[in-house]
Amino acid sequence: MDNNEESPSARLPETEALNPADFPDNTILAGMVGSTAYGLTTSSSDVDTLGAYVAPTEKVLGLSGHTYTTNTIVFSAPQPDGAFHELGKYCTLALKANPTILELLFLPDYVYCSKVGAELVSLRTKFLSSVAVVNAYGG
Numbered sequence: 751m752d753n754n755e756e757s758p759s760a761r762l763p764e765t766e767a768l769n770p771a772d773f774p775d776n777t778i779l780a781g782m783v784g785s786t787a788y789g790l791t792t793s794s795s796d797v798d799t800l801g802a803y804v805a806p807t808e809k810v811l812g813l814s815g816h817t818y819t820t821n822t823i824v825f826s827a828p829q830p831d832g833a834f835h836e837l838g839k840y841c842t843l844a845l846k847a848n849p850t851i852l853e854l855l856f857l858p859d860y861v862y863c864s865k866v867g868a869e870l871v872s873l874r875t876k877f878l879s880s881v882a883v884v885n886a887y888g889g
Contacts, residue, residue, distance in 0.1 A: 770862055772825065772832075774823050778863075779860060779863055780800070780801035781854055782797055782798065783799070796830065798831045799832035799833075800854045801832070801835075802835055802837050803836060847885065855874035
């Protein structure tokens with residue numbers, strides 16, 4: 751399956767967002783999070799993009815054995831804000847019910863959603879557990 755096959759449901763607001771051409775290679779899912787996602791922007795709001803990408807095979811498999819990737823690619827000024835987590839790290843954070851991470855799986859629209867990204871979204875409820883949610887939100 752090609753990770754970059756797009757099945758977009760994009761609806762970009764008329765604000766300055768991170769350019770999809772700047773997304774990491776092998777991005778599978780990207781969306782605008784925070785106030786922009788819910789139409790709650792103010793004149794001082796910025797546009798935050800959150801996404802997940804798949805690390806190249808040679809980074810995680812090889813003769814040296816399995817390598818766990820924990821990479822995050824962060825964009826900041828002068829570009830609009832954005833963070834893209836490698837899929838292994840993204841899933842680890844999602845399984846801990848990290849609210850910032852989980853937001854991406856429950857957005858109404860996506861800037862980019864590949865077939866693999868859509869599969870990840872379809873599994874969103876599998877990342878939720880009462881214990882993880884209490885730990886994440888209840889401290």
